[in-house]
Amino acid sequence: KAGVTQTPRYLIKTRGQQVTLSCSPISGHRSVSWYQQTPGQGLQFLFEYFSETQRNKGNFPGRFSGRQFSNSRSEMNVSTLELGDSALYLCASSLLGGDYEQYFGPGTRLTVT
Amino acid sequence: ILNVEQSPQSLHVQEGDSTNFTCSFPSSNFYALHWYRWETAKSPEALFVMTLNGDEKKKGRISATLNTKEGYSYLYIKGSQPEDSATYLCALAANNDYKLSFGAGTTVTVRA
Numbered sequence: 001k002a003g004v005t006q007t008p009r010y011l012i013k014t015r016g017q018q019v020t021l022s023c024s025p026i027s028g029h030r031s032v033s034w035y036q037q038t039p040g041q042g043l044q045f046l047f048e049y050f051s052e053t054q055r056n057k058g059n060f061p062g063r064f065s066g067r068q069f070s071n072s073r074s075e076m077n078v079s080t081l082e083l084g085d086s087a088l089y090l091c092a093s094s095l096l097g098g099d100y101e102q103y104f105g106p107g108t109r110l111t112v113t
Numbered sequence: 114i115l116n117v118e119q120s121p122q123s124l125h126v127q128e129g130d131s132t133n134f135t136c137s138f139p140s141s142n143f144y145a146l147h148w149y150r151w152e153t154a155k156s157p158e159a160l161f162v163m164t165l166n167g168d169e170k171k172k173g174r175i176s177a178t179l180n181t182k183e184g185y186s187y188l189y190i191k192g193s194q195p196e197d198s199a200t201y202l203c204a205l206a207a208n209n210d211y212k213l214s215f216g217a218g219t220t221v222t223v224r225a
Contacts, residue, residue: 004156033213043157043202043215056212090156097211099145101159 002027004093004105012111018079021108025072025093032074033102034066037088046089049074050097078110086112115139117205119216126193126223133189134219136203140184145206147213148177148188152199160188160201193223 005024013019025032034046045058049068066076072093078085088109092102118137126132138146145164149157161170166181174191190197200220204213 031211033211035215042217043204045212045214048211050211056210058212092157098206098209099162099164101147101162102149102157102213103159104149104156106156 004091004103006089006091006105006108008108009106010109010111012113013081014113015081015083017081018077019081019110020075020077021089021091021110023074023076023091023093023105025074025091026103029093029095029103030072031094031097031100032068032072033092033094033097034074034076035090035092036060037090037107038084038086043090046076048097055097081112083112086110115205115207115214117203117214117216119201119203119219121219122217123220123222126190126197126221128193128195128223128225130193131189131191132193132221133187134201134221136186136188136216138184138186138203138205138214139207140181142207143181143184143205144209146179146181146186147204147206148186149202149204150199151202151218157202188219190221193221195223195225197221198223 033048035043047057068074092104094100148160151157163179168179200218204215
């Protein structure tokens with residue numbers, strides 16, 4: 001069974017640009033969550049999608065958005081990038097979310113210069 | 114924002130020794146407590162998902178207990194091996210709102 005995949009793995013962008021990250025969940029998993037990890041901050045929840053619906057969103061500005069497609073693949077978008085957006089972005093898939101364990105992808109390392 | 118705390122932040126263990134560490138969380142609106150192991154250069158890997166007060170789970174030499182009334186969970190590693198070196202994360206799901214609030218982690222280093 002293929003694991004969670006994320007593309008791209010590494011990305012360098014300039015302040016003010018926008019970026020789109022992609023996540024393909026494990027086959028059959030319908031829940032996809034996104035997290036941001038910065039040094040000293042731990043994993044911060046961005047949002048969770050299930051069957052193309054956002055069920056919850058973390059405390060991030062509106063520049064962070066996401067969506068999920070009918071095949072459960074998910075994308076997150078960050079517009080007007082700031083230096084502070086430099087981070088590791090992880091997505092995780094789960095059968096249904098909640099009390100089901102999450103399976104994490106390898107992450108996308110975003111550097112904003 | 115749910116305050117999930119893990120202690121200690123880091124610990125060093127001699128190979129063969131056993132160790133344990135704590136995850137504390139607000140007990141109100143508890144739904145589930147997750148434990149993950151995150152090794153360097155890898156993705157976080159699920160260890161346990163616990164939902165019932167008094168629950169105990171075990172995977173090999175690693176086990177966990179849960180007290181939802183007082184809001185804590187312990188993770189135990191028995192007979193630590195170098196491959197146990199990792200950051201161990203706990204995460205709280207409250208109200209079944211599909212959001213996991215992670216602690217900062219406990220980084221375990223096992224010395225041979």
